[in-house]
Amino acid sequence: MILGIVEGTVVSDQNSFDIPGGRYLLINKCNQAGKLKNEFLVALDLVSAGKDEMVMIAESTSARETPTTKNKAVDAVIVGIIDKIDENDKVVYTK
Amino acid sequence: MILGIVEGTVVSDQNSFDIPGGRYLLINKCNQAGKLKNEFLVALDLVSAGKDEMVMIAESTSARETPTTKNKAVDAVIVGIIDKIDENDKVVYTK
Amino acid sequence: MILGIVEGTVVSDQNSFDIPGGRYLLINKCNQAGKLKNEFLVALDLVSAGKDEMVMIAESTSARETPTTKNKAVDAVIVGIIDKIDENDKVVYTK
Amino acid sequence: MILGIVEGTVVSDQNSFDIPGGRYLLINKCNQAGKLKNEFLVALDLVSAGKDEMVMIAESTSARETPTTKNKAVDAVIVGIIDKIDENDKVVYTK
Amino acid sequence: MILGIVEGTVVSDQNSFDIPGGRYLLINKCNQAGKLKNEFLVALDLVSAGKDEMVMIAESTSARETPTTKNKAVDAVIVGIIDKIDENDKVVYTK
Numbered sequence: 001m002i003l004g005i006v007e008g009t010v011v012s013d014q015n016s017f018d019i020p021g022g023r024y025l026l027i028n029k030c031n032q033a034g035k036l037k038n039e040f041l042v043a044l045d046l047v048s049a050g051k052d053e054m055v056m057i058a059e060s061t062s063a064r065e066t067p068t069t070k071n072k073a074v075d076a077v078i079v080g081i082i083d084k085i086d087e088n089d090k091v092v093y094t095k
Numbered sequence: 096m097i098l099g100i101v102e103g104t105v106v107s108d109q110n111s112f113d114i115p116g117g118r119y120l121l122i123n124k125c126n127q128a129g130k131l132k133n134e135f136l137v138a139l140d141l142v143s144a145g146k147d148e149m150v151m152i153a154e155s156t157s158a159r160e161t162p163t164t165k166n167k168a169v170d171a172v173i174v175g176i177i178d179k180i181d182e183n184d185k186v187v188y189t190k
Numbered sequence: 191m192i193l194g195i196v197e198g199t200v201v202s203d204q205n206s207f208d209i210p211g212g213r214y215l216l217i218n219k220c221n222q223a224g225k226l227k228n229e230f231l232v233a234l235d236l237v238s239a240g241k242d243e244m245v246m247i248a249e250s251t252s253a254r255e256t257p258t259t260k261n262k263a264v265d266a267v268i269v270g271i272i273d274k275i276d277e278n279d280k281v282v283y284t285k
Numbered sequence: 286m287i288l289g290i291v292e293g294t295v296v297s298d299q300n301s302f303d304i305p306g307g308r309y310l311l312i313n314k315c316n317q318a319g320k321l322k323n324e325f326l327v328a329l330d331l332v333s334a335g336k337d338e339m340v341m342i343a344e345s346t347s348a349r350e351t352p353t354t355k356n357k358a359v360d361a362v363i364v365g366i367i368d369k370i371d372e373n374d375k376v377v378y379t380k
Numbered sequence: 381m382i383l384g385i386v387e388g389t390v391v392s393d394q395n396s397f398d399i400p401g402g403r404y405l406l407i408n409k410c411n412q413a414g415k416l417k418n419e420f421l422v423a424l425d426l427v428s429a430g431k432d433e434m435v436m437i438a439e440s441t442s443a444r445e446t447p448t449t450k451n452k453a454v455d456a457v458i459v460g461i462i463d464k465i466d467e468n469d470k471v472v473y474t475k
Binding site for chain 1: 098126127142151174179181183
């Protein structure tokens with residue numbers, strides 16, 4: 001999974017997903033300390049992530065292996081909100 | 096999902112898809128504000144996207160998880176037309 | 191899907207595919223106007239593409255979603271021969 | 286599969302995986318001799334890998350083809366702990 | 381499929397594959413003439429490839445579509461040993 005920060009929302013009324021309540025968020029990829037990479041993608045939100053939260057994103061086909069996304073053409077899903085990351089025994093990120 | 100602008104059409108009479116009415120569009124990838132990256136791909140259109148519209152594209156296997164593309168060797172599908180994107184509480188794109 | 195030009199053939203008698211008549215072609219990726227990128231891959235041919243023809247290639251798992259490739263470890267398949275591409279209302283490639 | 290060194294842990298209480306005991310590790314990709322690339326990813330641990338061990342990671346959809354990850358949106362899984370690598374008849378890494 | 385040269389072996393006793401007799405080989409990617417790229421990956425061997433042989437590798441999910449790898453988290457498999465490649469009517473590689 002890759003890490004990213006929620007920076008905004010994407011509105012698409014005319015789409016092929018048909019997911020009631022589905023939210024598409026604009027994600028800026030980041031490193032394990034939260035440093036932004038300014039590489040963006042659009043991901044479906046499954047965990048009610050909020051703005052500026054660090055999240056884990058599953059890409060590729062894996063993105064549709066949930067009850068919500070089953071048999072949908074989704075290739076990026078937010079699968080977790082990050083609470084804490086430690087690297088070499090030092091905490092490098094906390095929510 | 097990635098973002099792109101519809102820039103043209105691709106005609107391929109001799110293909111293995113057998114999708115009646117299937118349209119293949121030439122997409123120029125763009126950022127969330129619509130700035131073109133001049134990186135191109137060919138995607139199957141599922142939402143009747145028009146020229147110069149910004150669209151969301153699902154890549155990889157996810158692209159065949161729709162009634163139309165089921166069991167077809169499609170790896171890029173236009174899944175939504177973008178109406179609006181906001182980033183850090185500012186609208187950076189509107190249709 | 192990506193675009194490429196057929197530049198040669200790859201012979202592999204000892205393989206795990208067991209696809210009667212399967213042909214493996216050497217593909218040079220190209221842009222929408224046919225300009226070569228000199229990035230190469232090997233793809234299974236499903237449409238009897240000929241040398242120097244521009245083709246569409248589906249990569250990733252999508253490549254095995256055809257009667258021929260079902261349940262085979264194929265990750266790149268030629269799915270169409272390109273007849274014409276237009277970009278911003280100009281024809282940039284014809285067969 | 287790619288190679289990496291376990292450098293830390295990632296805590297995400299609010300996630301969509303629902304894998305009891307699932308551990309998410311911070312991986313620094315490395316070459317076959319253990320040289321770090323400083324390219325990081327988050328992977329689910331299936332083999333009880335410890336800090337500083339070199340591991341093999343399966344990415345993409347393949348990551349959910351285990352009893353634990355079946356039908357979960359996981360796209361990176363640690364599938365093996367590396368004991369030894371030889372390259373051109375020289376041992377370049379041992380645990 | 382991509383091309384590579386077999387350069388060594390990878391030993392991992394503690395793994396989640398449970399493939400009797402499964403061999404993991406260290407592959408150095410190469411071009412169609414056998415020129416090494418010094419980009420390495422670990423692949424499961426299905427065709428009894430030997431050291432210094434040029435092989436075709438299927439990546440991504442496609443890698444588990446064989447009787448041996450079915451439902452295993454394998455994302456790179458050696459699917460064929462290359463005998464000959466011709467490019468623009470010249471033989472650029474022979475075994």
